[in-house]
Amino acid sequence: MCLSSRMFDGKTRSFSITRKAFPESKYVLPVPISRLAHRHLPLLLSYATVSGLLLKVPLLHSVLRSLSTGPVPSLSLSFLSLLHRSGYMPIDNYSLSAALSTAARMPSVVVGAQLHTLSVKLGLSSDTFVLNTLINMYSSCSYPSTARSVLDSAPKGASDTVSWNTIIAGYVHAGLPNKALQAFSQMAKAQVMLDEVTLLNALVACARTCMMKVGKLCHALLVTNGFEINCYMGSSLISMYAKCGLVEDARRVFDGLPERNAVCWTSMISGYTQLGQSKEAVKLFREMQIAGVKVDDATIATVVSSCGQMGALDLGRYVHAYCDIHGLGKDISVKNSLIDMYSKCGDINKAYDIFCGMVKRDDFSWTVMIMGFAANGLSGEALDLFAQMEEEGEVMPNEITFLGVLTSCSHGGLVEQGYHHFHRMSSIYGIAPRIEHYGCMVDLLGRAKLLAEAEQFIKEMPIAPDVVMWRSLLFACRACGEVGLAEYVAERIQVLEPNRCGGDVLLSTVYATTSRWVDANKVRTGIYSSRKTKQPGCSFIEVDGCVHEFFAGDESHFETEAIYNTLLGINELLVAESFLM
């Protein structure tokens, strides 16, 4: 069926009639919802009048909701106002909450605040529906604290579980998971009933803050309340356990799920990735493909990151090609992880190609590229790129961007520039330096052999130095042959990690470089008798698409034929042989 109508520009147009737009209604719109524009609204109104839609108020609300969730949310507001002006729609709690939802979706706090004023004037602000949409509006417009004060100033009995859920979700969304958990406990104190949504949001907050105890409590509450562990719950639980480092608990949840969608799989895969278990991550990705679950961009981003961790260039290229075939990877996060993967695998040109080809870049894109240059010894390129980032000014550097910048200065021996960026970080961008940034500075001074200055820098820091910092100073001591300072630093490391021997190993090499063999030996034998351990260094090598792990002194892989062949350059020989035969 087609409806022809005379439009205001005088031309006659026909619109296909779609039932999809309003599935709950037996009435249909004269215009597909995706093509509706403000100028169509009078037509919509006349259609509504003619078809009797206006007589059915619930249907009208469904029209408004469809407009609000469509591509142009403000259409809903315009239509609402048109209905109101034409006398078809009173401003009551229903229409107000519909309008507030629209303001939340736009999102426009200006429109929302006007509606807020209106609802107070009309005495409707303590209606539960209006209150909840108000809270949602302020949360969606990134004003979680205003949302909170709306809740706090509401009369008793007006708020309910949804009000609190919206507050908690708002804090999580705004990147304030601590506040979310605080609200969660206040909600419990106020004896408001919790539901699945409460626990789901609380779990997300626990994951972001690594609150293992609260996370486990949420899991327990989930079980004791008899709530179903569906895909939503499952993925949040998996993510919470993984972020808290409990990969086995995460896996137990994953294995126990009655059904799993892409989100569940991705949560588990990224759990492995985050905890450095890249091989497991890739294995599970294969299983996901075998299980026939449709892979999406989030999955790819995680898997590519794992490939980068392992240095699995062939595998990474395969996943990259897989994206192209399946129409994936247009996403900014996937490109970011590809840049990271190619730089970690040493193909910095490919990484830069991808970076240059991006239409839109976020802070991750710049950071990952700067880090990539830095890791490949291209300090100059890294710093030039940072300068370009500042010049374009569309994306703000974050604290990790500065780690990349400072590492570049450190590796390039650029002491002056390092100080310069270190100060600009807080003075211009308002980023307070963290222990890692101080660590970079110590590393910078140490590599430049300015040991006294490094020592002074540590003394003047507002935070206590950590092991990593002492260790980089110890490396500097070795380079300078500063035995006296090295002994002091090794002592500091000993205090901070009494069960490890990393400091002693370094100290013995300091003695060795200054030819103090007796002392070097003494430290070495001390290590063996104390039975202290050092985390062994580990490398990856990829041969024929297969990734192998190596530890120092580990010969087990030499039995693997593929590796053996590669190491001895026999592959070429074999090719030659088969050619001769």
Place this chain on the structure above:
DNA sequence: CTAGGGTTAG
């Protein structure tokens, strides 16, 4: 009216 997973780290 509220709801899940992803990318950077000395």
